Amino acid sequence: MASGPSLETPARDHKALRNAGLAALLTLVLSIPFIGIRLDDSQGSNGLAFRPQWVAGLVVVVFVARLVLDQTGGLAAWRPRFPTGLKRGLRLEPPVSTILIALVLGLAFAFPLAPFASRYEIGLATSFLIYVMLGWGLNIVVGLAGLLDLGYVAFYAAGAYTFGLLSTHFGIGFWLALPLSGLAAATLGMLLGFPVLRLRGDYLAIVTLGFGEIIRIILLNWSDLTGGPNGISGIGRPSFFGLPFAATAPNGGTTFSKLFGLPFSPLHRLAWLYYVILALALLTLAFTSRLRRLPIGRAWEALREDEIACQALGLNPTVIKLTAFSLGAMLGGLAGCFFAAKQGFISPESFTFSESAIILAIVVLGGMGNQLGVVIAAAVLVGLPELGRSFAEYRMLVFGMAMVLIMIWRPGGLISGRSPSIRADLSRFKATGPEVAP
Amino acid sequence: MSAMIAGGPVLAVRGLSMRFGGILAIDNLDFSAKTGEVTAVIGPNGAGKTTAFNCVTGFYKPTGGEITIGDEAGTLRIDRLPGHKIVSRARIARTFQNIRLFAGMTALENLLVAQHQALSGGGLLQLQGLVGLPAYRAAEQAAVEKAMGWLDRMGLAARANDEAGTLPYGLQRRLEIARAMCLDPRFLCLDEPAAGLNPRESAGLGADLRRLTEEDGIGVLLIEHDMSVVMNVSDKIVVLDYGRKIAEGTPREIRDNPKVIAAYLGEASGEAAARAKPTERPPARALLDIKRLNAGYGKVEVLHDLDLTVNQGEIVTLLGANGAGKSTLLRSLFGKPRPSSGEVMFGGRSIIGLPAHEVARLGIAHAPEGRRIMPKMTVLENLQIGAHLSDPRAFQADADKVFALFPRLAERRKQRAGTMSGGEQQMLAIGRALMQRPSLLLLDEPSLGLAPLVIKLIFDAIRDINETDGITILLVEQNATQALGIADRGYVLQTGRVVHAGPASTLLDMPEIRGAYLEGLGAAT
Numbered sequence: 036m037a038s039g040p041s042l043e044t045p046a047r048d049h050k051a052l053r054n055a056g057l058a059a060l061l062t063l064v065l066s067i068p069f070i071g072i073r074l075d076d077s078q079g080s081n082g083l084a085f086r087p088q089w090v091a092g093l094v095v096v097v098f099v100a101r102l103v104l105d106q107t108g109g110l111a112a113w114r115p116r117f118p119t120g121l122k123r124g125l126r127l128e129p130p131v132s133t134i135l136i137a138l139v140l141g142l143a144f145a146f147p148l149a150p151f152a153s154r155y156e157i158g159l160a161t162s163f164l165i166y167v168m169l170g171w172g173l174n175i176v177v178g179l180a181g182l183l184d185l186g187y188v189a190f191y192a193a194g195a196y197t198f199g200l201l202s203t204h205f206g207i208g209f210w211l212a213l214p215l216s217g218l219a220a221a222t223l224g225m226l227l228g229f230p231v232l233r234l235r236g237d238y239l240a241i242v243t244l245g246f247g248e249i250i251r252i253i254l255l256n257w258s259d260l261t262g263g264p265n266g267i268s269g270i271g272r273p274s275f276f277g278l279p280f281a282a283t284a285p286n287g288g289t290t291f292s293k294l295f296g297l298p299f300s301p302l303h304r305l306a307w308l309y310y311v312i313l314a315l316a317l318l319t320l321a322f323t324s325r326l327r328r329l330p331i332g333r334a335w336e337a338l339r340e341d342e343i344a345c346q347a348l349g350l351n352p353t354v355i356k357l358t359a360f361s362l363g364a365m366l367g368g369l370a371g372c373f374f375a376a377k378q379g380f381i382s383p384e385s386f387t388f389s390e391s392a393i394i395l396a397i398v399v400l401g402g403m404g405n406q407l408g409v410v411i412a413a414a415v416l417v418g419l420p421e422l423g424r425s426f427a428e429y430r431m432l433v434f435g436m437a438m439v440l441i442m443i444w445r446p447g448g449l450i451s452g453r454s455p456s457i458r459a460d461l462s463r464f465k466a467t468g469p470e471v472a473p
Numbered sequence: 474m475s476a477m478i479a480g481g482p483v484l485a486v487r488g489l490s491m492r493f494g495g496i497l498a499i500d501n502l503d504f505s506a507k508t509g510e511v512t513a514v515i516g517p518n519g520a521g522k523t524t525a526f527n528c529v530t531g532f533y534k535p536t537g538g539e540i541t542i543g544d545e546a547g548t549l550r551i552d553r554l555p556g557h558k559i560v561s562r563a564r565i566a567r568t569f570q571n572i573r574l575f576a577g578m579t580a581l582e583n584l585l586v587a588q589h590q591a592l593s594g595g596g597l598l599q600l601q602g603l604v605g606l607p608a609y610r611a612a613e614q615a616a617v618e619k620a621m622g623w624l625d626r627m628g629l630a631a632r633a634n635d636e637a638g639t640l641p642y643g644l645q646r647r648l649e650i651a652r653a654m655c656l657d658p659r660f661l662c663l664d665e666p667a668a669g670l671n672p673r674e675s676a677g678l679g680a681d682l683r684r685l686t687e688e689d690g691i692g693v694l695l696i697e698h699d700m701s702v703v704m705n706v707s708d709k710i711v712v713l714d715y716g717r718k719i720a721e722g723t724p725r726e727i728r729d730n731p732k733v734i735a736a737y738l739g740e741a742s743g744e745a746a747a748r749a750k751p752t753e754r755p756p757a758r759a760l761l762d763i764k765r766l767n768a769g770y771g772k773v774e775v776l777h778d779l780d781l782t783v784n785q786g787e788i789v790t791l792l793g794a795n796g797a798g799k800s801t802l803l804r805s806l807f808g809k810p811r812p813s814s815g816e817v818m819f820g821g822r823s824i825i826g827l828p829a830h831e832v833a834r835l836g837i838a839h840a841p842e843g844r845r846i847m848p849k850m851t852v853l854e855n856l857q858i859g860a861h862l863s864d865p866r867a868f869q870a871d872a873d874k875v876f877a878l879f880p881r882l883a884e885r886r887k888q889r890a891g892t893m894s895g896g897e898q899q900m901l902a903i904g905r906a907l908m909q910r911p912s913l914l915l916l917d918e919p920s921l922g923l924a925p926l927v928i929k930l931i932f933d934a935i936r937d938i939n940e941t942d943g944i945t946i947l948l949v950e951q952n953a954t955q956a957l958g959i960a961d962r963g964y965v966l967q968t969g970r971v972v973h974a975g976p977a978s979t980l981l982d983m984p985e986i987r988g989a990y991l992e993g994l995g996a997a998t
């Protein structure tokens with residue numbers, strides 16, 4: 036059937052030439068319509084102008100580039116290589132990690148008091164924290180339970196609109212509306228979950244994508260209730276334990292600044308919002324890390340690993356998926372409620388698919404299932420477009436390129452690797468050693 | 474663990490049939506199993522054994538018949554329960570032919586997932602856990618204790634914190650049993666638990682199974698192609714062929730049953746070693762030459778300074794216990810894992826650092842452990858994938874060769890590969906590798922999961938393609954006797970190092986090798 040392998044070099048050169056030729060041909064075919072022909076607008080009448088020299092130039096460039104690539108070992112050789120240590124998850128040991136956590140928390144709390152923290156910085160930090168919270172919420176669904184959800188923004192919207200409506204129609208305040216929004220979003224998650232959770236992988240993704248769009252379109256068209264494209268404005272602002280943030284209180288009461296004898300400044304309100312979302316985010320963190328260590332968290336991960344094995348262990352996949360979906364939705368709803376309070380105005384425009392995509396990108400980029408990863412990815416995704424402001428119209432291009440590069444550099448996400456939810460104390464067993472029992 | 478109850482629950486299958494489109498996988502099957510006994514289900518590949526298990530454990534709804542479990546309290550129709558309730562109501566647990574562990578989770582976590590019901594207490598206990606109440610912590614402590622108890626019994630305690638997917642094959646099988654036992658089952662259905670174990674490990678497994686029935690009083694249902702295990706541990710054997718029961722009885726009765734011999738066992742086992750040795754060949758040039766190879770996964774070094782040569786036209790076999798690094802060695806030729814140092818020459822050219830598809834293009838074909846077929850494509854399409862590098866004009870001839878070797882594949886050429894039985898998939902994996910027309914064929918445990926009769930065919934076929942087509946073969950096998958029977962030379966690996974190397978006949982006669990790899994429970998008596 037076979038003989039020794041053919042390893043002669045001439046064959047290789049021959050192959051390289053053929054590859055380059057093919058690439059050039061492909062370029063020729065593609066570049067004629069895209070670059071070779073230009074629509075000319077000459078005095079009102081349209082005409083076609085041909086630019087053969089452009090096409091020729093491009094074909095030559097591609098041909099040479101392909102040859103060079105082949106000689107240097109191909110694209111594969113250009114893949115960046117990193118020491119294996121970097122690829123494993125970051126594992127910080129207790130003394131270092133506690134100090135680090137304390138440091139980060141301290142910084143987070145002190146941040147609004149810092150002299151450089153102006154309106155812009157605090158606002159940016161606040162939206163960063165919203166994304167972190169959304170990321171942690173979606174992480175339950177995508178990272179732990181392995182259900183690809185492309186319509187997460189629907190729950191965010193549900194939370195925001197719940198608060199918006201409760202506030203404008205019934206005058207219900209932020210703190211009471213917060214749990215109600217979470218509940219509303221969780222219910223929505225449950226309702227959506229029932230019919231679709233039988234689906235898997237790509238199918239689930241498509242259905243959730245559709246669901247997200249349906250919610251947005253309902254918000255857009257049900258004008259009587261949602262105000263349609265005009266949205267809802269005049270949503271109540273969170274108060275400081277009943278004290279409003281204002282120069283003068285509406286009916287003679289005290290305000291936040293009066294109570295503390297501070298001169299009124301709009302920054303106070305922003306800083307308070309920052310603290311509220313910081314608290315919400317930390318609560319989310321505590322909640323989700325606890326969940327991961329509970330049976331339900333392990334069941335989620337087990338479901339992601341092997342659904343059939345789960346069934347053989349008597350787990351009901353539908354129930355487990357539903358809890359993941361509705362708890363994730365609840366966190367999204369809470370974040371949405373906060374978002375409505377922060378903006379004071381909401382409209383369907385804030386809840387487009389691209390929002391879902393960014394939240395998903397945060398989870399994937401961070402390294403599925405990893406909570407620290409989510410923080411870093413949120414910082415990158417919120418920070419990059421801001422840094423990119425100086426690139427003006429190329430901003431989104433830079434943003435996209437950066438994401439592609441990160442994924443090439445770290446295919447498993449910024450922080451890959453999973454830490455076990457529980458560790459056994461092996462001191463009793465070490466004596467037997469890792470041998471197979473005889 | 475409860476004491477054994479005489480005349481305890483009985484699992485009964487009556488008139489069971491299961492049809493998949495045109496295939497009648499099970500045809501009017503009756504059998505029963507008792508607690509405290511091992512009931513083996515054997516039969517050729519594709520006979521319907523796994524399908525029967527799938528019906529009993531609720532993964533398939535049978536097309537006909539009934540399955541019941543009965544004790545003093547009454548009988549329960551299992552086939553009417555929803556799948557996930559079978560564990561809690563009927564208390565039947567199972568393992569899978571193609572290991573289904575939660576690979577990314579640790580061994581301990583795997584066992585805790587199995588105790589989900591007990592640990593969540595209908596959700597209430599979990600709520601307490603969420604706010605950190607002691608009631609949950611106590612329950613968790615107890616669950617961990619139980620899990621560690623089972624890990625210890627299966628010889629896995631020291632690996633409790635290791636990711637399940639990183640454990641060697643044999644340990645994964647044991648872990649799956651430990652996980653099933655955490656469900657406190659009355660019946661445990663094991664689908665080929667000894668596949669991929671060497672004779673010594675199988676013997677250990679057999680002893681464990683006896684202990685489960687005798688000490689813990691559970692009923693074991695066992696599908697297995699390793700006859701030394703089946704004959705030694707079973708109380709009763711049920712033999713299937715083409716979905717029907719062709720025999721039932723004690724091991725002694727089954728061994729001498731002419732129908733079973735014709736359909737499944739073949740003539741007396743153990744003759745492979747006595748096979749004529751291939752004639753000595755003149756020394757040939759080295760086709761594959763490995764020098765001081767080191768490789769591993771992340772921080773764990775698996776192969777240490779390994780030297781190995783395969784000469785043009787040879788069959789070389791690689792033996793060693795589970796986890797010795799045999800599969801890792803084969804995979805490292807394809808750069809996964811990437812060797813950290815050393816030299817790998819193929820046909821005089823270094824292949825270290827070449828991407829996997831380039832290596833395949835040079836003429837190395839790999840039939841990996843665990844099959845890796847394309848499950849959604851048909852049998853024929855899988856073979857076409859295998860052939861995509863070779864001359865399209867030769868396709869028909871090559872396919873015919875594969876079909877002659879495995880008539881089952883020809884019968885099922887339009888079936889989706891993922892729905893085939895385990896053994897049928899194994900045939901396909903080997904067939905696909907042959908379609909590549911390689912100059913070097915790497916076979917990773919080709920006999921895994923195949924019926925004894927087919928194993929003989931496979932080994933004959935391996936020698937045949939080596940002799941008539943001149944394909945050089947590197948063969949990893951647990952079935953050491955038969956592997957050495959056809960090989961020219963052999964290597965024995967231990968924890969990533971070569972500990973013995975030499976002509977196959979020499980290795981066959983070395984007492985330490987006989988002890989470690991050739992003899993299990995002794996010949997089936």
Ligand SMILES: Nc1ncnc2c1ncn2[C@@H]1O[C@H](COP(=O)(O)OP(=O)(O)OP(=O)(O)O)[C@@H](O)[C@H]1O
Pocket residue numbers: 493496497498516517518519520521522523524525570892893894895896897922
């Ligand atoms: N889902 C399915 N769709 C179509 N055919 C199937 C399906 N499942 C099994 N079969 C066919 O039913 C027959 C019995 O398969 P089964 O898996 O029960 O065999 P088995 O006895 O376990 O064999 P092995 O020893 O190879 O594991 C096989 O021919 C298989 O191809």
Ligand SMILES: [Mg+2]
Pocket residue numbers: 522523524570664894895896
């Ligand atoms: Mg089977």
